[in-house]
Amino acid sequence: RKEVEQDPGPFNVPEGATVAFNCTYSNSASQSFFWYRQDCRKEPKLLMSVYSSGNEDGRFTAQLNRASQYISLLIRDSKLSDSATYLCVVRAVGYQKVTFGTGTKLQVIP
Amino acid sequence: NAGVTQTPKFRVLKTGQSMTLLCAQDMNHEYMYWYRQDPGMGLRLIHYSVGEGTTAKGEVPDGYNVSRLKKQNFLLGLESAAPSQTSVYFCASSPFSGETQYFGPGTRLLVL
Numbered sequence: 001r002k003e004v005e006q007d008p009g010p011f012n013v014p015e016g017a018t019v020a021f022n023c024t025y026s027n028s029a030s031q032s033f034f035w036y037r038q039d040c041r042k043e044p045k046l047l048m049s050v051y052s053s054g055n056e057d058g059r060f061t062a063q064l065n066r067a068s069q070y071i072s073l074l075i076r077d078s079k080l081s082d083s084a085t086y087l088c089v090v091r092a093v094g095y096q097k098v099t100f101g102t103g104t105k106l107q108v109i110p
Numbered sequence: 111n112a113g114v115t116q117t118p119k120f121r122v123l124k125t126g127q128s129m130t131l132l133c134a135q136d137m138n139h140e141y142m143y144w145y146r147q148d149p150g151m152g153l154r155l156i157h158y159s160v161g162e163g164t165t166a167k168g169e170v171p172d173g174y175n176v177s178r179l180k181k182q183n184f185l186l187g188l189e190s191a192a193p194s195q196t197s198v199y200f201c202a203s204s205p206f207s208g209e210t211q212y213f214g215p216g217t218r219l220l221v222l
Contacts (some may be wrong), residue, residue, distance in 0.1 A: 008150075010176045031208070032208040034210070042215070042216075043200055043213035043214060043215050043216055044153070044211075044213050045213070046211075048172070049210070055176075059190060087152070087153070091207070091208045094159070095207075096141070096160055096166075096167065096207045097143070097155055097158055097207075098208070098211070100152050100153040101147075102150065102151065102152035103152060
């Protein structure tokens with residue numbers, strides 16, 4: 001089983017729709033969680049960190065479910081500019097490095 | 111601040127040639143990383159460094175060497191390039207372990 005798994009998509013959604021992605025992780029000792037965004041042929045950039053209590057940043061909401069070992073990203077009122085690949089990132093306790101998921105591709109359609 | 115920069119942006123090599131990729135950061139970060147990204151494989155860690163003068167192996171270190179002689183620079187070397195090393199290489203830095211990683215724009219390498 002992969003350390004971090006994501007549905008590769010693509011998720012094709014109309015503008016204004018709400019879309020959610022999940023990411024599962026296998027190491028129960030995982031401690032830090034992040035969502036990164038990567039535009040086509042560009043570098044990944046941090047979208048948001050994921051805290052135990054969940055967090056929200058505008059149209060984006062991230063949640064953590066430790067019992068089921070997954071994190072989620074919810075995007076409300078999708079914009080064309082949200083089209084990108086969303087990478088799930090996980091770090092385990094005591095580890096100096098993180099593990100990236102392979103990403104979920106989102107295409108927002110006019 | 112320039113953030114994280116990488117040189118070159120694009121390179122074509124023949125099998126067996128060598129080259130060095132340079133990563134530089136101006137944020138005074140302790141940690142630096144080299145990743146490669148291939149279709150369907152995601153980002154895979156090649157080598158990383160937790161401070162000046164230190165390096166460690168990541169997930170896919172074979173065929174690569176690194177050096178971090180100065181805190182702001184992290185060099186990735188390919189001693190004898192192979193077609194399997196055709197990829198996009200990203201450098202990243204972070205203040206500490208587990209913190210946000212800041213990525214460079216990437217180097218596209220084609221090995222013929």
